[in-house]
Amino acid sequence: MFLPLGNHDGSGDGAAVELPTEIEELSLGSTGVLEDRLSALPDDSDGAAVELPTVIGELSLGSTGVLEDRLSALPDDILRLILLRLSSTTTAARTSVLSRRWRGLWAQLPEIHFPFPSDPAAIGPALTATAACPDLRLLHVACREDAGAEAWLHTAASRLVAGGELYFYNRTPEQERANVGALSWKCLTLHLPCFETAARVWLRLGFVDLELPLAGVFSRLTELRLELVTLDSESESELGDMVSSPRCPVLRELCISLVRGLDSLCIISDTLERLELNMLNGLKELTINAPMLIALNVVACFIRSRRKPVAAIYASSLELLWWCDAFDPSFVVFSKMPNLQQLITFPIPVFGRINFGLLQDSVRLLHHFPMVYQLDLILDYERDLSKYQYLMGNITRLPNINTLSVWLETKGHAIAASVFHLLSICPGVRKLKVTLRDDLEVDAPCTSICACCEQQNWCTPYNLDILEEVEIHNFRESNHDFAFLGMLLDMSMEIKKMTLRLHHLASPSELLLSLGNLGSCFEIKYDTSEVSYEPPSSLFPGTSDDQCD
Structure with missing residues (x-):
C-alpha cells in the first residue's frame, strides 16, 4: 500500500511512501470499524489544555451501539492536534x-x-511532503547511519521558523563498532549548514567528519549541543569562531562533547551562560572569555595531553565551577570569581597509590579557591584495600564553605575516617550532605580487620560547633553507618535537623527508631522507589536518545 505525499486534496498525486498493511493497530479494530483511540493518546507535551467539543462522546457511538467514524466531523485544527499526539510522523x-x-x-x-530507530530514507520525502506547511517548528530525527543527512539538514535549515528546534542523533557503525563489528564502514563527511532561524540545535553525529559553515550568522540560536564528531585541522580553528558572539549573538547554552581532532578552542561570548566541555580528547589550549557565564563544566579534556594544559578562564559572574580535569595553577588561570557558589572536582580515591596524578590535580584545585558556598566531593573506595595506601591525608586544606556534599562509592567500607577528615579541615561547615551509593545486594559491609576500620581509629573527639543540618541518603543500617552516625551526634551538639533516607532494601530497626527521641528534629524517610542516587554528571538534561541501542 502506498500513501501519496505531495497533495492535500485527496487526489493521490505526488511522491509515494510505502505503508505497512498492518494498520489495525493504528485506528481500526478487528471488526473493521473505527475505534475511539483518543483516550489512549498521551498528554500534550507542552502541557497545554485542549478543549474538544462536548459532543465528542456522542460522536463516537452510533445508534446501533457500534463505534462509527465520527472523528472526521471534527475541525482540521482538532484533527491536527490529535495527530501531533501520535508517537511519530x-x-x-x-x-x-x-x-x-x-x-x-x-x-x-x-x-x-x-524516533529511534527510524528509516533515514523517509526523512527527505517527509520534508518534501510538508513543504506546503510554512511553519515547521520542530524536527526530531534519531536513526542509524544516515548517509543522506546533509541534504535534508540544509532543507531543514531553510524551513525552520524563527525559534524552531532541531534534534538529530545519527548512530553510525563507527560509534557502535564494538557491538556490530562494522570495521569496513568509511566515515562520511558532513557539511553543516548555518541555522539562521533555529533557537535550539542538538547534533549527535556518530563521529562523522564534520565541516563547519564558513559564513552565516546563527542569529536566533540560544542553545547548541554538538556531540560525537570529528574535526579536521581547518574546522578545529573554526569551531571557536562559529560559537562566539559575532556569529552566535544570542547563544546562552553550549555543550561540546566527545569531539575528536580539537587541539585548541577559543570562545569569546557576551551572552553565554552555561558551557560544558566534555572529553575533548587531546585538547591543549583553552580560552574562555564570557562575562555572563554562570556555570562551567570541564571534564577530561586535557588529561590525555602529553604536555601541561594551557587554559585561561575569564568569567567574573561564574557561580558553578565543575573542573574534573588536569589542573596546575602555573598553566591554568582563573580570573577573579567573586560570585562562585559551588565547586565540583574529580572523584577522589580514598585508598590508592600515592603518585596518583588526578588526586594531585584535585588537591591543587581545592587549595586554589579560598571560599565557596558549597563543595561537592565524590569519594571512591577500592573493593580490596590491602594493596593500597590511605590517601585522604594528602588533602590538607579545603575552601571556607557553608555546605559540604559528599558522594561515597564505599564498596561496603566504613566512611567515618574519610568524612571526618574532611570536616576536620573545614570546621565552618553548617550543613553536611552524605550520599551512599552502595548496592546492598552486592556491597556487603567489610569486616573489622579491614583497613578502612583501622583508619577510623585515628578519629579523636573534637567539636563541630556550628554544624546545624545533616542529610544522609541511602542509609544502610550497617554497623559502619551507625558508627558514623553515633560519632557525628557525639561531636555535633548544635544539630537542629537530621534527615535519614533509608536504602530501599533497609527497614527501620529499633536502634534507628530510638534516635527519634533526640532533641533535634529527626526525620526518617523511606525509599520505596529504588532510587539510584547518582552524583551530577552534566549541566544539561538527558534525552530519550541517550537510551538508543
Whole structure:
C-alpha cells in the first residue's frame, strides 16, 4: 500500500511512501470499524489544555451501539492536534488510509518526529511532503547511519521558523563498532549548514567528519549541543569562531562533547551562560572569555595531553565551577570569581597509590579557591584495600564553605575516617550532605580487620560547633553507618535537623527508631522507589536518545 505525499486534496498525486498493511493497530479494530483511540493518546507535551467539543462522546457511538467514524466531523485544527499526539510522523501519515478526510492532514503538521530507530530514507520525502506547511517548528530525527543527512539538514535549515528546534542523533557503525563489528564502514563527511532561524540545535553525529559553515550568522540560536564528531585541522580553528558572539549573538547554552581532532578552542561570548566541555580528547589550549557565564563544566579534556594544559578562564559572574580535569595553577588561570557558589572536582580515591596524578590535580584545585558556598566531593573506595595506601591525608586544606556534599562509592567500607577528615579541615561547615551509593545486594559491609576500620581509629573527639543540618541518603543500617552516625551526634551538639533516607532494601530497626527521641528534629524517610542516587554528571538534561541501542 502506498500513501501519496505531495497533495492535500485527496487526489493521490505526488511522491509515494510505502505503508505497512498492518494498520489495525493504528485506528481500526478487528471488526473493521473505527475505534475511539483518543483516550489512549498521551498528554500534550507542552502541557497545554485542549478543549474538544462536548459532543465528542456522542460522536463516537452510533445508534446501533457500534463505534462509527465520527472523528472526521471534527475541525482540521482538532484533527491536527490529535495527530501531533501520535508517537511519530510515520504513524501520523498512516492515518491517511482512514478516509479522504484524513488524507494529507499529517503533511500540515508543524512538527516532524522520527524516533529511534527510524528509516533515514523517509526523512527527505517527509520534508518534501510538508513543504506546503510554512511553519515547521520542530524536527526530531534519531536513526542509524544516515548517509543522506546533509541534504535534508540544509532543507531543514531553510524551513525552520524563527525559534524552531532541531534534534538529530545519527548512530553510525563507527560509534557502535564494538557491538556490530562494522570495521569496513568509511566515515562520511558532513557539511553543516548555518541555522539562521533555529533557537535550539542538538547534533549527535556518530563521529562523522564534520565541516563547519564558513559564513552565516546563527542569529536566533540560544542553545547548541554538538556531540560525537570529528574535526579536521581547518574546522578545529573554526569551531571557536562559529560559537562566539559575532556569529552566535544570542547563544546562552553550549555543550561540546566527545569531539575528536580539537587541539585548541577559543570562545569569546557576551551572552553565554552555561558551557560544558566534555572529553575533548587531546585538547591543549583553552580560552574562555564570557562575562555572563554562570556555570562551567570541564571534564577530561586535557588529561590525555602529553604536555601541561594551557587554559585561561575569564568569567567574573561564574557561580558553578565543575573542573574534573588536569589542573596546575602555573598553566591554568582563573580570573577573579567573586560570585562562585559551588565547586565540583574529580572523584577522589580514598585508598590508592600515592603518585596518583588526578588526586594531585584535585588537591591543587581545592587549595586554589579560598571560599565557596558549597563543595561537592565524590569519594571512591577500592573493593580490596590491602594493596593500597590511605590517601585522604594528602588533602590538607579545603575552601571556607557553608555546605559540604559528599558522594561515597564505599564498596561496603566504613566512611567515618574519610568524612571526618574532611570536616576536620573545614570546621565552618553548617550543613553536611552524605550520599551512599552502595548496592546492598552486592556491597556487603567489610569486616573489622579491614583497613578502612583501622583508619577510623585515628578519629579523636573534637567539636563541630556550628554544624546545624545533616542529610544522609541511602542509609544502610550497617554497623559502619551507625558508627558514623553515633560519632557525628557525639561531636555535633548544635544539630537542629537530621534527615535519614533509608536504602530501599533497609527497614527501620529499633536502634534507628530510638534516635527519634533526640532533641533535634529527626526525620526518617523511606525509599520505596529504588532510587539510584547518582552524583551530577552534566549541566544539561538527558534525552530519550541517550537510551538508543
